Ligand SMILES: [Fe+2]
């Protein structure tokens with residue numbers, strides 16, 4: 480990414496929409512510091528009561544998995560069907576387990 | 577060796593598109609897909625921001641506190657839409673500042689509709705009802721576009737747009753319940769905005785050079801003409817209901833097609849306005865450049881303040 484030195488850093492915004500739910504990624508924005516990032520996130524992403532809590536994380540701090548390696552990374556989970564309850568035979572007469 | 581790999585990548589890419597699997601920022605994509613998206617999303621972002629100007633023009637002169645609060649909220653929403661879309665553009669690897677400079681240097685366009693002036697209060701009605709109405713047609717279709725960040729921005733935008741159209745229609749409805757002069761003002765606004773609103777959907781399918789590829793990539797899900805027809809079909813009954821006359825002598829319900837037939841669009845006017853010769857092109861870009869230049873010291877000061885504070889914290 481070709482970031483110019485005079486450009487404000489990029490932040491990722493996460494919002495908890497209501498008590499009991501996870502913070503969820505909603506988008507990004509630019510801001511000079513964390514405080515302004517929170518302010519801007521409130522103005523840009525919560526104009527209609529979409530949230531009760533905001534996290535902002537500088538985008539450059541996020542470490543992401545490589546999409547080209549997704550197969551190798553996630554295939555081991557696909558081949559282990561015995562991790563799912565449907566893999567197991569139950570005798571007749573047992574309905575809920 | 578390398579060509580085989582590229583071919584394979586392109587094949588996998590198209591297979592994903594065909595299966596309606598969204599493309600995400602770090603996924604492989606053909607260079608032209610990236611370029612098409614950068615062009616389309618940045619144009620869209622610019623349209624949201626430039627679109628604030630004709631309406632911003634009326635905030636201080638809104639006829640009541642209610643109308644003023646509504647217009648202010650609408651214009652603020654458009655700023656938000658611009659920001660979501662600039663963010664989506666940035667996920668494609670271009671800098672926001674470069675994107676904005678491209679607009680200021682005339683290298684990219686924004687919607688031609690914003691090059692028309694807003695002369696009377698009724699224009700706030702016509703713009704909300706017709707311009708946002710046309711934008712919604714387009715944007716609802718784009719909620720299913722193939723690029724993930726663009727589609728997500730569109731979903732958010734669509735949720736916020738619906739009040740924009742309603743407030744405009746409400747302005748028109750109220751004027752049409754008013755004095756003869758108010759009715760005349762509403763009709764005049766419709767007369768001036770009807771055809772430019774139809775032009776918002778872009779050139780006809782036969783003339784549109786990007787449509788075919790964009791449809792194959794599912795960047796676009798409907799053609800310009802399909803969306804334009806849907807807009808006419810939806811809007812004409814709304815006009816009739818409040819006593820407005822759509823300024824098109826050829827407009828007629830076609831029972832067989834199940835659609836309205838409508839007159840020819842003045843494409844010369846469209847290309848003139850797109851080419852920079854509309855009534856307000858120069859004024860709009862000047863306003864944007866001025867905003868960027870006049871605000872530069874604020875952005876620099878905020879950055880300097882943040883750096884200074886960081887240094888102090890590290891001591
Ligand atoms: Fe908008």
Ligand SMILES: [Fe+2]
Nearest residue numbers: 654708737740
């Ligand atoms: Fe809008």
